[in-house]
Amino acid sequence: MPDDLNRTSDGRQTVALIERSIALLLVLGLLLGVLAILRPFTTAILFGGALAIAAWPLRQALVRHGLRRGLAATLLLLLAILLVALPVLALAPGLADQLGHGAAQLHAYFAAAPERPAWLARLPAIGERAGSFWDEAVRAGGDLGILLAPYSATLRQAVLGVAGALADSAVQVILSLVVATMLWSQGEALAAALREIFRNLGGAAAERALEVAAGAVRGVGYGVVGTAVVQAVLLGLGLAIAGVPGAAMLGFVALLLAISQIGAPLLILIWGGAALRLFQQDQPVWGAFVIGLGLFVGTIDNVLKPWLIGFGVRMPMSLIILGVFGGFLAFGFLGLFIGPAVMAVATTLLQAWREAARRDA
Template sequence: MADELPTDRPPPGTPGLVGLIERSVVLLLVLGLLVGVGAVLWPFTTAILFGATLAVAAWPLRHALVSRGLRPGLVATLLLLLAIILVVLPVLAMAPVVSDQLVRGSQVIREYFATAPPPPAWLTGLPLLGDRLARIWNELARAGGNLATALAPYSATLQQALLGAARALTASVVQIALSLVVATMFWINGATLAQDLREILLRLGGPTAAEALQAAAGAVRSVAYGVIGTAAAQAALLALGLALAGVPGATSLGFIGLLLALSQIGGPLLALIWGGAAWWLFGQGEHGWGIFMIAWGLLVSTVDNFLKPWLIGLGVHMPMSLTILGVFGGFIAFGFLGLFIGPTLIAVAFILLQAWRAETPR
């Protein structure tokens, strides 16, 4: 019997070892491929995420136009033109206006401090900042309102800050242009990409994964409407109140308010705009309009407390507390894009948790 056994048979366990080595090599190759793809796409991560956010936010409008018989390419072109009109053109139009207002503001400051007025009592009485603000006030008064002379000791710091701001502005312009390109690509081929992604998720995680994809899209869309819609409403109300009160540069100040409201953290700084306008009105003897400006400014600063949650809750079917937590937590963790990433992650986790709870234990 021993002579009949094959002598070239491999030792027991060898085929399993060979298969393990082969699978390990394939796994390493796949990981290397993913790392390479990630390295290639990493410089464009912000543009891809922001472009996908724009595409998801405008998807209902794209779907409505395509349903009426328009070709996806034509719809993508129309949406791109609409995005340029709503985003790029206002910035280009407001840039010279804001620059002119800054020049005029510096002239007003120079004329005011030319008489060397003493700092007001309320300014010096501010906690923590009173002494520093009074010192800056006195330096401006000694310099006759000349900002360049007063800020000369801080020239190196200001130069670094301006260079950093210029670099950030340039990078932002490039990222916005790339985001519009990415959004246009999604508007053209988004339906096919969404279907492919849905099929992949169905294969990997079943219906629950596909439902999580829908929840993620709804979260992104709702946060876009909530953040941008609330900021636009606040800026419009602010500009309207300033114009009614006769404050010069109402449009420019409203545009600055829009940027502050979009930044979320800068939202409370809106009080500096309408508070400064009220101060100017009181100084002009317009006490009635000054009181109106204070009341109107309080409305502008508090309108987001109920408008933003309502807009965000239109498309996210989860507790409002989790949505707000995702908005602010995402902003703190990831910056501006975190406004969309945070609620999306929480929405997906909430859907998976609900599916796990609904599943019958074996």
């Protein structure tokens, strides 16, 4: 009889283990299915969430002043669209005119058969190729069609790649705005649910880590966008003071490059080209001024960005810098937001663990 009871008990435990295993596999399968469905929208969800968190104080101010949540979300959506769409619509015709004017000036310059500068051949790595290109430009009389004919296939592929990337980016931006608008409208319910989940999983420390992560994302948003705005304004004003045509358009292009982070090194093409134009027009003082301004604008983000990020989260500056640059290297543009958030959560959990250990000691 005892053997029969033991076998019955073992059988029930086996059945229970199998049932739990099946339930666990079903839950895992469900989670994998959800992740597969959301995977194409990962960028839009993460960036839209970061945008919603960054603008949340403004949203709360609108709600406190009597606006309904839906109306506040609509106003923020319109503001986000206007900040992007209006400058593009205003500057696009000027950009086309500037490109056409620049091509005409380049054609006229090389049509005059200018002598190749001596310093061109001394440029490291590219000196010989740059000199050959100069000679070809003089022989072609500045005709860009003749100069670029050997590279037509490569240029076509590059243009198609850039067009595809821009189209994908436009779609992601639209989806991000949709996600941000949904969060601005119904963000309280989601925030309350997340706090409850984190509280149940890890107590007050986990709930605090969620708040710190939101502060980190908000701080990085301020740091990235705020720094880009400062860089673009300084560069645009400096170019306008130096008398460079199209300074406003160049400032807006600088804003887009600085926000993208990846294109930030290309700022040298803006101020470098402007300085070269000033030197060619026998304005060496203004050319030197633009070079100094460009160097200042290009390096200010190393100081300004961590300082602005510090407004959103209280943690050591060294960890903020590691989170920003390490996250960017590991995850790309979104890593600028993910890196500091992860470092902030880890720091908060470690501090909570140390405080708990001191209380128990």
